Amino acid sequence: MKILTASQIREADAYTIANEPIPGIDLMERASRACANWIQTHYPPGQPVIVFAGKGNNGGDGLAIARILLEAGYRVHVAIIQHMEHASEDHIMNLTRLKALVNSPVQVVHAVNEMPAIPAGAIIIDAILGTGTNRPVSGWLTNVFHYINNKAKNSTIVSIDMPSGLMADRSTKNAPSVHADFTLSFECYKLAFMLPENADRVGTPVILPIGLHKDYMQHVSTNFHFVDRSIIDTLYLPRSPFSHKGTYGHACIIAGSYGKMGAAVLATRSCLRSGAGLVSAYVPTCGYTILQESIPEAMCITDPAGEFSGSIHDLDQLGITFKAIGIGPGIGMHPSTVKSFERWITLQRQPVVIDADALNIIAGNPSLVQFIPAHSILTPHPKEFERLFGKTTDEFERLGLLSAKAVAWNIYILLKGRFSAIACPDGSIFFNSTGNPGMATGGSGDVLTGILTGLLSQGYQPKAAVLLGAYVHGAAGDAASAHYSQEAMSAGDIIGHLGDVFLSIRESASTNKL
Numbered sequence: 180m181k182i183l184t185a186s187q188i189r190e191a192d193a194y195t196i197a198n199e200p201i202p203g204i205d206l207m208e209r210a211s212r213a214c215a216n217w218i219q220t221h222y223p224p225g226q227p228v229i230v231f232a233g234k235g236n237n238g239g240d241g242l243a244i245a246r247i248l249l250e251a252g253y254r255v256h257v258a259i260i261q262h263m264e265h266a267s268e269d270h271i272m273n274l275t276r277l278k279a280l281v282n283s284p285v286q287v288v289h290a291v292n293e294m295p296a297i298p299a300g301a302i303i304i305d306a307i308l309g310t311g312t313n314r315p316v317s318g319w320l321t322n323v324f325h326y327i328n329n330k331a332k333n334s335t336i337v338s339i340d341m342p343s344g345l346m347a348d349r350s351t352k353n354a355p356s357v358h359a360d361f362t363l364s365f366e367c368y369k370l371a372f373m374l375p376e377n378a379d380r381v382g383t384p385v386i387l388p389i390g391l392h393k394d395y396m397q398h399v400s401t402n403f404h405f406v407d408r409s410i411i412d413t414l415y416l417p418r419s420p421f422s423h424k425g426t427y428g429h430a431c432i433i434a435g436s437y438g439k440m441g442a443a444v445l446a447t448r449s450c451l452r453s454g455a456g457l458v459s460a461y462v463p464t465c466g467y468t469i470l471q472e473s474i475p476e477a478m479c480i481t482d483p484a485g486e487f488s489g490s491i492h493d494l495d496q497l498g499i500t501f502k503a504i505g506i507g508p509g510i511g512m513h514p515s516t517v518k519s520f521e522r523w524i525t526l527q528r529q530p531v532v533i534d535a536d537a538l539n540i541i542a543g544n545p546s547l548v549q550f551i552p553a554h555s556i557l558t559p560h561p562k563e564f565e566r567l568f569g570k571t572t573d574e575f576e577r578l579g580l581l582s583a584k585a586v587a588w589n590i591y592i593l594l595k596g597r598f599s600a601i602a603c604p605d606g607s608i609f610f611n612s613t614g615n616p617g618m619a620t621g622g623s624g625d626v627l628t629g630i631l632t633g634l635l636s637q638g639y640q641p642k643a644a645v646l647l648g649a650y651v652h653g654a655a656g657d658a659a660s661a662h663y664s665q666e667a668m669s670a671g672d673i674i675g676h677l678g679d680v681f682l683s684i685r686e687s688a689s690t691n692k693l
């Protein structure tokens with residue numbers, strides 16, 4: 180799914196109005212009905228509803244939702260927030276329609292002391308500002324937001340299109356905004372929803388299709404995408420009935436050190452569970468028994484240094500042709516490991532997966548960047564990202580940096596998070612849609628490294644591998660949390676659920692082809 184900017188959404192609205200064609204007021208009615216339906220599906224008519232409406236089209240949506248809910252038997256109170264003098268045309272039209280209803284209560288609020296009381300258990304509809312927000316909110320609106328956020332007990336804030344105060348494409352990290360429980364947003368995710376700085380403002384985003392014109396949506400060009408199932412199904416490569424283990428490549432996981440052999444075990448196991456034909460683990464001698472006993476299906480190559488790896492650079496001399504290599508989980512930062520990694524990276528000619536301490540080694544010696552093979556995949560978490568690329572003032576700036584580095588280094592960078600951001604060498608960014616907080620646990624990243632290496636090994640191109648790998652990793656985490664709970668699940672449980680995810684993708688990909 181494409182993620183559009185506020186101005187592209189305005190263009191999409193205008194294109195739809197002109198080419199469907201449909202009057203703007205009817206498009207607003209469609210959007211408002213989609214919201215009202217969602218509310219009616221989730222909350223019974225007995226609950227009081229308070230609608231806070233601004234003076235633009237977001238407010239117009241609020242007024243239309245109020246009318247539809249009133250007609251459906253809800254008790255609705257409407258407060259128009261006078262944040263500007265003149266109302267939009269469609270706001271005025273919807274106000275007229277609302278006032279035509281018998282006993283419809285409409286109050287105009289000019290100051291925070293005029294705000295209506297919010298009863299316990301109320302559904303608060305926040306339709307003050309939407310994608311038209313063009314500056315951080317200040318002045319008395321700040322107090323209005325504060326009043327709404329300090330809502331009465333058991334009430335729920337449902338923001339329409341955007342939590343008021345948030346800008347779709349710019350940081351409003353330090354500006355006031357409504358903190359929604361749910362944000363019902365039209366047609367597509369907004370960039371602001373993808374960023375951790377807005378997590379407690381957006382609440383749960385719900386995307387409601389409103390039938391914006393297909394031609395516009397197909398042709399509009401954007402750098403930002405949300406990786407949903409429709410993208411994933413097109414990436415999946417079914418295995419050929421005539422294949423053998425050689426078809427799916429020999430993968431190598433370079434991982435582990437004394438006390439961190441679990442990282443090697445997790446990455447190796449997830450690599451095997453992601454379809455590699457053969458998997459070798461390259462580990463220090465101290466990890467030999469651990470690895471062989473826990474994963475009999477994997478081969479094991481040992482580094483003579485003992486408790487850490489110091490001869491990674493000699494791997495190429497073994498005469499084995501690896502189809503894909505993943506390096507980093509648990510390797511540590513012993514000076515010999517650092518030196519050995521530095522030599523090894525200069526010898527690589529095909530895309531590799533680089534994670535954890537391998538990233539920290541590169542951060543400590545930025546001249547290594549020139550040796551990272553084109554289209555390699557780097558998987559930093561935010562701290563590793565900062566060590567590699569430096570600090571940024573907000574997360575929009577960080578996205579810009581992420582994209583610029585992926586272009587400059589000609590690589591894929593997967594920045595881990597709730598919606599992991601995957602930057603591609605062409606500058607585009609894909610946000611992964613799966614995963615949950617239960618995955619914020621030791622070893623989860625090692626599992627991802629193994630999955631990515633396994634996918635590369637069996638012939639996925641790096642872009643397909645990183646998009647599919649991130650999705651599968653998150654989806655297996657979701658399945659694990661459904662089974663064990665977010666608290667009790669561990670990284671190994673993610674591996675345990677990879678099978679369910681591959682089965683389900685295989686099934687829907689083959690159904691789509693019928």
Ligand SMILES: NC(=O)C1=CN([C@@H]2O[C@H](COP(=O)(O)OP(=O)(O)OC[C@H]3O[C@@H](n4cnc5c(N)ncnc54)[C@H](O)[C@@H]3O)[C@@H](O)[C@H]2O)[C@@H](O)CC1
Pocket residue numbers: 189192193203206207208210211233234235236237238240262263267307308309310311312313314315316317320339340341365
């Ligand atoms: N155009 C269309 O056809 C549709 C628009 N829709 C709704 O229209 C919304 C966009 O409407 P508008 O473009 O009228 O904009 P908004 O309703 O978001 O904002 C209204 C006005 O508030 C003012 N404003 C901006 N920032 C402010 C700030 N920080 N403090 C105080 N005032 C500020 C601006 O003058 C802005 O035009 C969408 O979010 C969506 O809810 C939907 O009804 C779907 C269809």
Ligand SMILES: [K+]
Pocket residue numbers: 237305306307308309338339340341342343
């Ligand atoms: K809003």
